[in-house]
Amino acid sequence: MHIAYLTSEYPSSRVKHAAGIATSIKNLAVTLVKKGVRVSIFVYHQNEDAVYMEEGVHIHLIKTRVYTFATFYKYRKFLQKYLNNAILEQNIDLVEAPDWTGITAFMKLKAPLIIRFHGSDAYFCKLDGRKQKFKNFMFEKLALNRAKAYIAPTSYAGEETAKIFGLDRRKIKTIHYGLQLEQFNNEKPLDYINQSLLYIGTIIRKKGVFELAEIFNTIIETTPNASLTLIGGDSKDIKTGEASTYKLIEQIFSKAALKQVNYLGKIPYAEVQNHIKKAHVCVFPSFAETLGMVTIESMALQKPVVNTNIGWAQELIVHEKNGFLVHPTDINTYAKHILNLFTAKELGHTIGAEARKHVEGKFDITKLASINIDYYKSIIANA
Secondary structure (H helix, E strand, C coil): CEEEEEECCCCCCCCCCCCHHHHHHHHHHHHHHHCCCEEEEEEEEECCCEEEEECCEEEEEEECCCCCCCHHHHHHHHHHHHHHHHHHHHCCCEEEEECHHHCCCCCCCCCCEEEECCCCHHHHHHHHCCCCCHHHHHHHHHHHHHCCEEEECCHHHHHHHHHHHCCCHHHEEECCCCECHHHCCCCCCCCCCCCEEEEECCECHHHCHHHHHHHHHHHHHHCCCCEEEEECCECCCCCCCCCCHHHHHHCCCCHHHHCCEEEEECCCHHHHHHHHHHCCEEEECCCCCCCCHHHHHHHHCCCCEEECCCHHHHHCCCECCCEEECCCCCHHHHHHHHHHHHHCHHHHHHHHHHHHHHHHHHCEHHHHHHHHHHHHHHHHHCC
């Protein structure tokens, strides 16, 4: 079986951008190869055209093309031709693509198409309470309507996407993202920086960073030695138009809190794990995710996590057993759980150990890859 993935991001030194979606694709792709499946990754909107092999995966970099008019249409048709040539020449059995921006709108592929709900613009606009551009909605709807079937990383993401686009729920299969657990070992879970908080993710409103600033202000009032480290790229704020969201949250931090904040910006993915290991508590007060890779990565490294309690997060954490679920706007309760973990250290150790067990049972990519394979085979057989 030969499976192809169309994506705008993938964790490779030659690829422009890689975030949570990229990590989830790579974890699956590399594991599928180990199970004897041939995998090709087609990464569009790149700086160069290139084909190379990495960890057994065939990677195609496809350079961005700009046309005098209708680039949104013509580039998609260019990608269609590129993919169809590869499908015929390399005997590709199935293509998987993301829902974001409806990249497969206008494409007629010579292999069955599955769309995985990494998070459409419409999905995030709904969770953010924002109005979506009609053009973006139509592109995503057209792309989804052309797909043979769908995969959702959480039941919540599948249900919400089905509501937005009027999809047939029978065509949606929930399969969680997974981790290569052998790469997430914390041999010294009790060795961390006391009273340290870690946030990983884009500095953007939908991730709850404004609320996080308020939460940290509350913590500093009683725990002046607490620290907060933020890792992730800055972004333009969609509500105010400010070029830097971080500059906006800097204004929210109290003077005492700001002294204890360390913003590292984007750092190489290989370095992130060391920061997770050093953290006392990891915090992810997001308003909009489909699953949240950094949550399960932190849990795999035996960290107590205080997460959002919105939909998808309830499929990752059992509240007060292997983590904590609190709505981001409930500032005092969120801060209370963090402060409790700072003082009741044995509780944090227990929560961290239970988190690791939970991830082993539910997010092991070796097990999840087999579920993906069976689903792919069922779609191919009925194509």
